[in-house]
Amino acid sequence: xxxxxxxxxxxxxxxxxxxxxxxxxxxxxxxxxxxxxxxxxxxxxxxxxxxxxxxxxxxxxxxxxxxxxxxxxxxxxxxxxxxxxxxxxxxxxxxxxxxxxxxxxxxxxxxxxxxxxxxxxxxxxxxxxxxxxxxxxxxxxxxxxxxxxxxxxxxxxxxxxxxxxxxxxxxxxxxxxxxxxxxxxxxxxxxxxxxxxxxxxxxxxxxxxxxxxxxxxxxxxxxxxxxxxxxxxxxxxxxxxxxxxxxxxxxxxxxxxxxxxxxxxxxxxxxx
Numbered sequence: 001x002x003x004x005x006x007x008x009x010x011x012x013x014x015x016x017x018x019x020x021x022x023x024x025x026x027x028x029x030x031x032x033x034x035x036x037x038x039x040x041x042x043x044x045x046x047x048x049x050x051x052x053x054x055x056x057x058x059x060x061x062x063x064x065x066x067x068x069x070x071x072x073x074x075x076x077x078x079x080x081x082x083x084x085x086x087x088x089x090x091x092x093x094x095x096x097x098x099x100x101x102x103x104x105x106x107x108x109x110x111x112x113x114x115x116x117x118x119x120x121x122x123x124x125x126x127x128x129x130x131x132x133x134x135x136x137x138x139x140x141x142x143x144x145x146x147x148x149x150x151x152x153x154x155x156x157x158x159x160x161x162x163x164x165x166x167x168x169x170x171x172x173x174x175x176x177x178x179x180x181x182x183x184x185x186x187x188x189x190x191x192x193x194x195x196x197x198x199x200x201x202x203x204x205x206x207x208x209x210x211x212x213x214x215x216x217x218x219x220x221x222x223x224x225x226x227x228x229x230x231x232x233x234x235x236x237x238x239x240x241x242x243x244x245x246x247x248x249x250x251x252x253x254x255x256x257x258x259x260x261x262x263x264x265x266x267x268x269x270x271x272x
Contacts, residue, residue, distance in 0.1 A: 004262060005201040006032060007042040007065065007192050007218065009210030010053060012250050013232055014041075021056075024256030029057050035264055038199065042188040044068045044172070044180060044214050046109060049125040051080070062199065067109060068172060068182045068214050069191035070143040084194060085111045087141035088169065088183040094138055096164040097147055097179075104149035106134065108142040121148050145169075147179040172214035180214065188214065189221025196225075203227050207262065209247070209255055211235040216242050230258045 008014055014025055033039050040061035043050055047066045054064060063083065064073045074083035090108060097104070107117040107124065115129035116137055124146070137145075149156075157173045170182040188208075196206065203225025208218050211232035219229035219242045231243035232254050240246050248254030 002202070002205050004032075004037045004205045004207055005192075005196055005199065006037055006039045006259070006262070007188070007206075007208040008039070008255070009188075009208075009212065009215055009218075010041060010043040010045055010050065012211035012234065013209055013255055014053065014057075016250060022250045022255050023253035025253070025259075026057060028256040028259035029059070031264065032259060032262060033058070033060060037262065038062070038201070040064055040195070041066075042069075042192055042208065042210075042218060044174075044212070046115070046125060047071060047073050047080070047082075047113060048127060063195045065188055065191040065195065067144050068170075068180060069186045069188045069217070070109075070182050071113070072191050072194065082111075082113065084191070085143060086183045086186045087111050087143050089138075090142045090145050090181075091138035093164075093166060093169055093181060094134075094145060096166075097145075097160070098134060100160060100164060101147065101149050101152070104147050104152075106137055107146040107148075108137050109144045109146075110140065110142055121146070124148075143182070145179075145181040147181070149178075153177050170217075172212065172216075174212065174214075187217030189217040189219075192218060193221060207258070209258055211239065211250065213239060215239060219243050230255075 029039055039059055042065040050066050062075050070086040072084040073080045105119040105121050107115055107121055109115050115126055116132045117129055118134055154177045157179050169184050170186055172180045206222050206227030208222045209230040222229040223244055229244045231240045231246050233249040247258040
């Protein structure tokens with residue numbers, strides 16, 4: 001029985017809205033970890049907002065995917081290193097967005113992991129960040145752009161994306177209506193493919209789970225390889241449509257239910 005590569009979204013998949021664990025997740029994750037499967041995280045969160053959950057779940061992955069695939073961390077003998085970073089010139093897209101949403105709050109993540117922001121953003125980890133003027137946001141390449149515009153809803157953001165012609169970058173609209181923009185062609189799936197190749201996993205031994213639009217690329221990637229793409233029950237219709245299977249809602253322990261369908265032992269580790 002071969003080991004599986006298991007990539008898990010955080011918010012709405014591992015975590016409830018109050019940031020407590022979804023029922024049964026710690027136990028299901030521990031069972032798979034102890035059986036020899038490679039359980040990792042693939043999230044839109046930055047590494048600074050992800051590491052605590054790697055530690056809380058006592059995960060032991062060799063790689064962790066952050067910032068919607070723009071940042072991949074690698075475990076080292078004495079901690080973690082920023083193994084693969086994708087960046088892009090955000091000046092054109094920020095100019096388009098600022099012209100349409102001058103009152104919005106903007107944040108960028110630099111290749112170093114530092115965050116620059118124009119105003120405080122509720123619910124975002126800004127530790128070590130720096131408040132700057134709008135012009136400084138475009139001074140160097142970035143891994144991501146986040147736009148939060150109080151008073152605008154999801155449909156407003158969809159219209160904005162269409163009007164601004166954001167086809168030169170990859171974007172996802174968050175479940176609380178923020179716009180998250182990554183380098184063109186970069187998503188959780190592109191990062192996980194790099195991890196899969198590095199570790200030597202076969203496509204059918206892949207399981208990914210998530211609940212948001214930023215998981216669509218990851219679902220498509222797993223599906224093309226013959227792996228399992230699991231959407232949480234509360235996921236939007238377009239997300240569930242791309243998944244190969246649907247589990248229960250996060251409040252009901254849907255992730256644990258999906259994980260508990262995997263084999264309880266992995267006698268042969270990937271890459272051996």
